[in-house]
Amino acid sequence: MQILRCPAQLQLLEETLRKSLPTTLPVLGTVMTVARGNPAAHEVLVDSWPNFRIVLTRLCPEEHRDHKDHYTNQLAVFYQDKGALRALLGGTEAVDRARAFQLLGMQEGLDEAVRDVAGARGLQVKTTRYLALMSPEPPQPRGQVPPGLRLAPVSPSHIPLLNATWVLGGNTRSQAFLLGLVRMLPSICLLGPRGRPVSWSLLDAQGCLRHGYTVPAWRGHGLTGITLATLGQQLHARGFPIYCAVLPHNKASLRALGAIGFLVQPGTFYMIVGTPK
Ligand SMILES: CC(C)(COP(=O)(O)OP(=O)(O)OC[C@H]1O[C@@H](n2cnc3c(N)ncnc32)[C@H](O)[C@@H]1OP(=O)(O)O)[C@@H](O)C(=O)NCCC(=O)NCCS
Incomplete structure (x- = not known):
């Protein structure tokens, strides 16, 4: 090689x-x-x-x-x-x-x-x-950032929260991995009134949108669509494909992605x- x-x-x-x-x-x-x-x-x-x-x-x-x-x-x-x-x-x-x-x-x-x-x-x-999903066009969120929330990059101080809520994480190695992602690559979150993230999306080294999460109290308000669309538009501006990978049974994620223009791709x-x- x-x-x-x-x-x-x-x-x-x-x-x-x-x-x-x-x-x-x-x-x-x-x-x-x-x-x-x-x-x-x-x-x-x-x-x-x-x-x-x-x-x-x-x-x-x-x-x-x-x-x-x-x-x-x-x-x-x-x-x-x-x-x-x-x-x-x-x-x-x-x-x-x-x-x-x-x-x-x-x-x-x-x-x-x-x-x-x-x-x-x-x-x-x-x-x-x-399932792989791609957005052929820059994704468009369903609504605006709700009053009291604001967009910001994920900060290293947020990583313990991201790690604790990540279904494949929760250990020291996953915490170090997430910290590396937010230090090296674009990320975005919606901060609540106390400066604590309520929804976030990260990008990984494969250019894949990952770690989408909304805290339970804020689900159903279209927030993940706002963070995904923000990163997706950045990817589009840089000529990258806009994609993510979702478990087939994750209906909430599939609905959120479909609502902002992502299409399920053939294959696994x-x-x-x-x-x-
Ligand atoms: C998937 C997830 C990120 C969606 O975030 P969100 O900001 O609630 O997204 P939306 O507001 O667009 O809601 C998407 C769907 O969630 C479902 N939903 C709505 N309210 C909900 C609630 N209170 N609790 C749980 N799910 C809800 C609905 O099916 C909704 O689709 P609909 O609006 O067409 O009915 C969020 O449910 C989550 O963090 N889940 C756990 C982690 C996860 O699965 N991440 C994605 C990995 S690919």
Whole structure:
């Protein structure tokens, strides 16, 4: 595998990946984030260039200091054929027996292939299947910011609240991950009268809108649509695809997203988490 660092190569890769949307969403979002200042310290690998068969994006290995942390060690993959995926998984660029990871991709067969290799290498593997949603136009909120609330970036002081309410979080590693996101990437929240966030949305290194949350007392007022639309409009201005991944049974989230212009995409958005036993 070779690492692409040259802006012209990343630009060409970006244009190629755009032709295979939505399947390329997590890879395209990471390539664009890397090409625009690389705030999250990821890298882009291909098997050959310019005629690649597989693209892997990942956190730069030297940044993965806690090898049991699967939150920060995010990878995304897109391949033209399964032989290229098998060749990648035969090496240790993606799945290494000593490192926890979180692999994102949207192709059928990815789950089984990663599961087989990671299982054989002694890792515990868990797959979550999401729906991918994209907003073809800049999302438009249903209403205005209610009186008494105001928009602001998420601050590091809000992270304990975000971590405590995150269904996949609540531990020191997830807290450090969230802190990294708000320090490195755009985020937005609605602050209540006491300066405490009541609704928020974050962006991750894959350019994916994540961690949408509204505190129970404020649900049903269209607040998540306001934070999502604010970040979505920023993404649109920078030429990024506007997307997120939602559990199929999360009807509240699907309704909130549908109301501001997001459309469910075909296929499955896989999140495969591997952790050393
Ligand atoms: C999903 C979530 C972010 C929506 O936030 P919100 O600001 O309430 O969004 P909306 O006001 O647009 O409401 C969306 C839907 O929630 C449901 N809802 C409305 N009032 C509600 C209430 N009091 N309590 C729970 N759900 C309610 C309705 O289905 C509503 O759709 P509708 O307006 O078409 O009837 C919020 O429910 C939440 O934080 N859930 C837990 C975390 C989560 O699932 N995050 C999304 C991860 S992808």
